Amino acid sequence: MARFFxxxxxxxxxxxxxxxxxxxxxASAFVAIRAGLHQYSPEGLALLRYLVASACxxxxxxxxxxxxxxxxxxxxxxxxxxxxxxxxYNLTLNYGExxxxxxxxxxxxxxxxxxxxxxxxxxxxxxxxxxxxxxxMVSILGVALIAVGETGGFKxxxxxxxxxxxxxxxxxFSGLHKPFLKKYHAIEATTYVIWGGTLFLSIYMPTLxxxxxxxxxxxxxxxxxxxxxPAAIGYIAWSYVxxxxxxxxxxxxxxxxxxxxxxxxxxxxxxxPVWLSVAGGVCAILGVWLGNLKVSH
Numbered sequence: 400m401a402r403f404f405x406x407x408x409x410x411x412x413x414x415x416x417x418x419x420x421x422x423x424x425x426a427s428a429f430v431a432i433r434a435g436l437h438q439y440s441p442e443g444l445a446l447l448r449y450l451v452a453s454a455c456x457x458x459x460x461x462x463x464x465x466x467x468x469x470x471x472x473x474x475x476x477x478x479x480x481x482x483x484x485x486x487x488y489n490l491t492l493n494y495g496e497x498x499x500x501x502x503x504x505x506x507x508x509x510x511x512x513x514x515x516x517x518x519x520x521x522x523x524x525x526x527x528x529x530x531x532x533x534x535x536m537v538s539i540l541g542v543a544l545i546a547v548g549e550t551g552g553f554k555x556x557x558x559x560x561x562x563x564x565x566x567x568x569x570x571x572f573s574g575l576h577k578p579f580l581k582k583y584h585a586i587e588a589t590t591y592v593i594w595g596g597t598l599f600l601s602i603y604m605p606t607l608x609x610x611x612x613x614x615x616x617x618x619x620x621x622x623x624x625x626x627x628x629p630a631a632i633g634y635i636a637w638s639y640v641x642x643x644x645x646x647x648x649x650x651x652x653x654x655x656x657x658x659x660x661x662x663x664x665x666x667x668x669x670x671x672p673v674w675l676s677v678a679g680g681v682c683a684i685l686g687v688w689l690g691n692l693k694v695s696h
Contacts, residue, residue: 416421501668
């Protein structure tokens, strides 16, 4: 815990503000998705959200003072990363939140850094440490407790399966996206990623048309909020944080996000958390922390 305060002292006031904005916006996304799914289909919600986000990112991309020349191969690769990290992730997350509360969905998807670490072990040749093995086991226990709390017994439902698939997609996304951030500005890389996800989701345009025609203005504005704030502004704020402190340190602060999402779900949607699920969530976060722990020599 002391490390959080030390890192906090290293950041400027603007970076601290950007970090708070990121956590609040990304946590609010889980709650807004649950609200939007009352009248939007999972496919229509994902597409409208990222059509809005694509427009916002496009404006920011073309307003960059300097842009790197991106080769066709990297463009295609980033579009492909977006199809996984934006397209598949959002479809599975939306389907999962049809039955899983926003707070618990946030706790489960917070396992993506651990998935990224395992991805690095399997495909990038990184070493499998004892801390990662322990973290993986503790996280499995945490997700199991969440499942028991959410379903009321030792049973599994399709919503939890979708959330785990979203977590897998999110973990793979981080591993695939990271190499491009060394070559291009964060806004450049993120713009192509979001465009790739939107391109993938565009096959659901007829579904979106039906949803827009039948949804209320308030629900549509909720989905537009998702595109402007958590998707576009959240990524910009996060990029600002990454410009001041290392990514491995920055993600440590995101461990607070599921707790914020749970609180917002309680306040905004009346989702009273089950204590067994909360205990599982804390256990899952502990597992992620252990899995990413760097032992000093």
